[in-house]
Amino acid sequence: MIAFRLRRIIVLGVRSLALHKLRSVLTALGIIFGVSSVISMLSIGEGANYEAQQEIKKLGSHNIILRSVKVSGKTGSDTEQTDVVAYGLTWKDYERIRETIHTATVLVPMRVVPEDSRFGRQSMEVRIVGTEPEYLKLGNVKLASGRGRFIVPDDVTRIRPVAVLGAHVARSLFPTQDPLYQQLRLGEFYFKVVGVLDETGAATGTGGSQGEDRNRDVYVPLVTMNKRFGEMTVRVVSGTRSMEKVELHQIIVSLESDEERVVAPTAKSLRHTLARYHNEEDYEVMVPLELLQQKERTKRIFNIVLGSIAAISLLVGGIGIMNIMLASITERTREIGIRRALGAKRRDIVTQFLVETVVLSTLGGFFGIALGVAIPYVVEATSGMKTIVTLYSLVLSFGISAAVGVIFGLYPASRAAAMDPIEALRRE
Secondary structure, X not given: OHHHHHHHHHHHHHHHHHXXXXXXXXXXXXXXHHHHHHHHXXXXXXXXXXXXXXXXXXXXXXXXXXXXXXXXXXXXXXXOOOOOEEOOEXXXXXXXXXXXXXXXXXXXXXXXXXXEEEEOOEEEEEEEEEEOOOHHHHOOOOEEEEEEOOOOHHHHHOOOOEEEEOHHHHHHHOOOOOOOOOEEEEOOEEEEEEEEEOOOOOOOOOOOOOOOOHHHEEEEEHHHHHHHHOOEEEEEEOOEEEEEEOOEOEEEEEEXXXXXXXXXXXXXXXXXXXXXXXXOOOEEEEOHHHHHHHHHHHHHHHHHHHHHHHHHHHHHHHHHHHHHHHHHHHHOHHHHHHHHHOOOOHHHHHHHHXXXXXXXXXXXXXXXXHHHHHHHHHHHHHHOOOOOOOHHHHHHHHHHHHHHHHHHHHHHHHHHHOOOHHHHHHOO
16 A cells, blocks of 8 residues: 555656656756766766876886986086086995895896987987896886897896887887897997887886886996996086986885885885985985875875865756755645645655655766766767776765755655645635
């Protein structure tokens, strides 16, 4: 009996909405756009956060990256030939870390020198990255399929002039030829190309300066770089020559574990060791695990902000539903009076109007989900921006839309149920 009455009330509510199709659709639009905005904004935010996290993960959560940083105010000019700017990490730092940091399993030193490269008539400015064979694993680079090899221990032992090209360098200098085993000119010296790397992203702190394109790098053995180019870097900018001496631009410290109990104390020890032997803070300690944790905190704040902004649309939609239902009560006063006169109880009237608001909000929620799922795919297809639609955003937005129907329908429903049947029948 109760189930029959409830089903009959639901049918009545749906029929009442169907009598005013355009008004019902326009009322539901607020919910539709609110739900779709919640889903699309959260998916775009999730996609942006995912890409940022992937770039950080490329550095390796078990790695700690030490970088040389030029102290502000240090200059070297042509007017003073002896004025050489010396800063950053040194080989002594490298030896200290190797001897004192027992959680470190591998240390990869790096040095970067900007130079002109040339092959035939093609030329471009590149960054020559002097490093060791272990960089292939720790630096998040990989060889293109069938395109030679990376630096090997024998190259280091024999101080061979071999080079491994970044993807952009290979395309630019060898547009019509296979670069493998060709003689490439770097500055005043010739190097034999032994490998080509696959296209890669500009992961911060690996291969050159922060955020630069690693596809423009040329990798050579570090001992060969020091032998050919020396330890001094001479830069000429707008006719002004400056000289810098940086023994190591970067050291990648690979740890035995990526657990926080290992990474955090090791990072602290590294900072303490470097601070002890450097008069100025001409270095930077980058801990990818800390960056990931910080990104997770930023993600939570970002999602709260985006969700709050999008939820305002749902609030506006709920106010629209309440407004329409209050207007509907005024129009249907006589109907309410007749139903009460025929024996309908107050809870029947409340249920009828609640059903109408819930139907409006849930239908709006379903259409909003469909639109909210479609928008991120359109954004990704047109702009190339990564978007991720999560189950959490779907459940959250639909749950809010259903709650909006109940919350904003309670007042109109209770107001309709509170009407005096006699007064309602008298109204024209």
